Amino acid sequence: MEGSPIDIIIFAPLAPILGVLLFWFIQLLFIESEKYLLSKIRHKHEPLCRFTNFLGILFQTICHALGYTVTKSGISDFYISVNYGRVAPKKEKKGIFEWISNVFLSIGPFFIPAFILLICLFFGGVNFEIITPSQVLELKYTFGEQITTFGTSLHSFANGFFGFLLNIDLLHPGHFGFLLLLIFLGMGMRPSYIGEQKQEKVDMLYDLKNIWSLIFRKPSYFIILFLTAYVFFYVSLFLDQNWYVALFSIFGWLSIIAIISLIVADMILLLIKTTDEILGLWKFMPYITMPVSYILVRLLFFYFPTDYTNIISLLVMILSTSLITYLLLKTKADRFKTEIDIKMSEKKDKGENNER
């Protein structure tokens, strides 16, 4: 075992915690961009926004119910609507139990829905190998080595996950269902509700403030949780098992899944926002291009089999949809026409002025 005692005893346990925090912040940034895109398309796609709200409330309510179940408070009332969700416990437990169920409510929506996808990945017949840190590195319990092990674990998981996503077969019902689940997860993952009436400050800082106030309402509980993590690290250290990093790696994996789902959802929202600018029925063209191009390429590969059919089909679909959208934006949207007209009129004006 290498490294100074201070490094091992004090700083090493912090490494995976900081790693998870970093990924969680990235998640928050993507949630912020999603909220921005939703607010931009709200006036034209009210039902979609309501649907994403419903998904968000559904995740929150499930997490809250899970919190009550974990703390053995029981559930007496479970109500969910598009605007509001409510879970009431059978037994009103105070103290740490109440705090834990509230932590489930505020932090759960970031990780628990992603956990469903993780289970799907493991047990849904998706084959990719996840390398545990101990397979990669010789176990060392310093800050640097802990963060490297954490990073390596995430890297190996991300490799497998991206490999699966790039080779996803959209004509396979299971894969297609997984993609839908991924999109729904991305659409609904946000801690704050975007209501019918616009609120002034429902941004990332607002969410963070809520979580901060909840955690630090009872600082003693937070310290106990922190100390538990440290104790778990020391147990892992003495037993020479890297359970500690493995545990936080799971949170890292969940964050990666959540970030990917948010990116996919953001891309879809961006497509919706962009196509809104296209005039008339032409706006449906990108949505038609998407499945048609994919099916055509798959048909082509069915008759002329080759390697990497899934990834090529997926890329052709994405590229053709992007190209069609760009071309339609250039030719069938008001914005570009106006811009060109303005430029032309400016040129004319300049010409007239020069003649004078």
Added chain:
Amino acid sequence: MKDDELLKNEKVEKVLSPHPLSFMGYQALSIYLIIWGILFGWIVNFSEWQGSFAGNFWWSLSLWGIGLLLVGVIASLITVRWSIFVLYLCVFGSGTGIIFWLGLQENIGFFAPVYTIFVSIIGFLIVEVYRRSHKYIISNQRIKFKGGILTKRERTLRYDKITDINAKQSIIGQIFGFGTIIPISQSGFGLGSDKSEAAGGVMLGEKKAKFFGLFGGGKEVQTPRARSYYELHGVYPYKDIKKLVEEMVQGNVITPYQQEQVAFQKEQVDIQKQMRDLLKMQSESKDEEEEEEKKS
């Protein structure tokens, strides 16, 4: 609403139809057929288990039937409507009949998915025709409900006969902004009942001496319920329509204060009538006196 259907001083406020997604209960039956058709086609023709079904007609038929009937039973048990099971049984039965009639046993992997999807499209069309047959006319005097594909049904409800308004919105309704409004009349039109029953039986004794007893009980709860053509089913925009109907009902119902006013006015009219009669009598008696004076 045609002009000749309008009453005197009647003005149409809104003409409504149910939202395209308001019959999701029926549409879901068709959606499942599409999903199962595609899934079955994939399992039999493209999945890793396709070898088990290749050239094995009975396996394929069994799988297709189980997928339809099992979901039919589950859906029927959940909704307490055996018509769903019967419907899926009909789809399966007629499909099997066609397979044997046309000798398509070898091509079940192609026929069954295509047939299932075709039936679901027919289902969608029927639901759409049914939806379009509904028309709700809200005027300043009454609500007129119309509906039915073959048999045309109509109900007219005057606002002063509405005692209660029940409104409900499903999750899809909340997302798309539609909902159902059931006006309940004084006669109880718009009310249904939920009935739950429990029964138990006991059998005692063996061989010769037997005793059998059955006991049970039931409970009935009244709940707002009406056919889709007798309620404002899946109307959009829900909140505005609800407000409009409530305002109309409010505007047509006499409040206690107004009732007092009417009674007071009636009293005034009676007094005036009495005064008129008295004046008449007085003038008549005067005339008579004058005549008598003239005569004398």
